[in-house]
Amino acid sequence: MKPNQKNRNRAYFRHHRKCVIQRKKRLSAHRGWVVKFDGVFSKGKIHCSCWMCSNKTKRLGYPKSELARIDNCREQLQDYRF
Numbered sequence: 001m002k003p004n005q006k007n008r009n010r011a012y013f014r015h016h017r018k019c020v021i022q023r024k025k026r027l028s029a030h031r032g033w034v035v036k037f038d039g040v041f042s043k044g045k046i047h048c049s050c051w052m053c054s055n056k057t058k059r060l061g062y063p064k065s066e067l068a069r070i071d072n073c074r075e076q077l078q079d080y081r082f
Contacts, residue, residue, distance in 0.1 A: 017042050 024041035035041070062070070 021038050021041045024046050025035075025038060027046050028035060028041070
């Protein structure tokens with residue numbers, strides 16, 4: 001449990017963990033994965049290396065916010081050089 005909890009008890013966290021596990025079990029069953037224990041789904045991400053699950057930066061390029069940050073860094077370097 002988290003150290004500074006406010007209106008949530010253990011039952012809430014158990015319920016949420018159960019929902020997360022059920023969702024990940026459905027995804028793994030859809031992909032045909034077999035897992036011995038359900039508890040392995042409580043933490044971490046479920047993904048594979050297929051084109052749908054992999055990092056989208058390779059296919060779609062950087063997002064607009066990242067491009068703006070890169071341009072800003074380039075401008076700062078040019079200003080520093082001159």
